[in-house]
Amino acid sequence: MKDSHNLGVVGCAHPDRESWARPGDTLDLRLWLRLLTCSRLVENRMRSLMRTQFDTTLPRFDLMAQLADAPRGLKMSELSRRMMVTNGNITGIADQLERDSLVERVKVDSDRRSCLIRLTAKGRQSFRTMSNAYQNRVGETFRQMPSERQQLLFELLEELKASGLADQAPPDGANSPLRN
Template identity: 45%
Template structure:
């Protein structure tokens, strides 16, 4: 993928605005495709996948508030998803010793197995969607986006 356009030093602000709009459009298109793929192949949703992905990284489980923080959403958004995952046998709530009000949410064996299948499909979909990028280009763009995230985190209140 080798697309270059002339740089207009006098229009840097406009060029950056166009970049943002293209990033947003691409992100929304990819997310739409992922949502459709999850629905069609697994009768599932992207938020459900995201919860399982987060829990897969924390073998000891997470409190609901921690899960919300990891996903950067409200507790209310996560509660319904966790309830449905529990009903399906994919997660279990485990009491936190010394805190009667809190529980940890963990993937069950079934949850780990279901997530592994979905994660593989997700990786394949992303690989296909971003196939216009060579491996080197993907690494380069990722580096630029990492630098942007670092800069933005430094500016966060």
Template identity: 40%
Template structure:
């Protein structure tokens, strides 16, 4: 961050930049960044959850499930879907049961592994998801409107670098 930007941020009081900014000067900068990332993620996720519930009567888990299937038009094994969503197989089964009953997904035995099931969006599921996804994208744009395009590009780049570092660290630990 440029000196002028740092100076501008310091001129704001804690109520304007968040409670996580109250970390003391003695706290490590990495801890401060982690708390800020967590606070932003939580705040955005909470608002998205609220809007999904209010506007469409769905949960974020259901939206994420449909989004994964939308990204994989040929469908996914339920085990892969569970990994992508980072939830248990039981959670995926319950969501699949509900969405299948609503006609939004179809579950079939996987032709390559008859012990597994593959799930895909139906035409109705694809149409329903795309309607919600378009509104969802608008919400995200709105929620991040406080940053200019250059700031978004810089933040995206920095977070990408962090992801690469974290992935490399995890690989080295294995």
């Protein structure tokens, strides 16, 4: 449902990426703009949730999600690869989480220059609380779409991912913030 000149998605009071499409643009460009718009709209909902309910950021939550499945911890380089951001970004986020006692750095015996980042008990509890709220918000976001349509969309996006994007993506599950 799109007003192609001003509002992008009908009912939104601000232009979105999809509104950049012009008459005559190719279907693949219009599809990309729609995917980008939907992704940003959902991401903005999740950012708002993290900010308003937990006074944190989505990147901090994402890093904690990676660590939730790695009780022994992960190296900074592995976190960087999984989250598809620079080592510097990971260092900054880890520093913030460490100041809040949500993660700790653990030396690696075999490599004095390396350390692992892992959740503290406080971090695990905090993540569980945030993760439950996150999953509920995702559910609210997609609840308006019947489950059959969700499954179809999931399958279509899997085709897109498999068609050439997979070589650039992290391993399955490596970028999922939905772990408890």
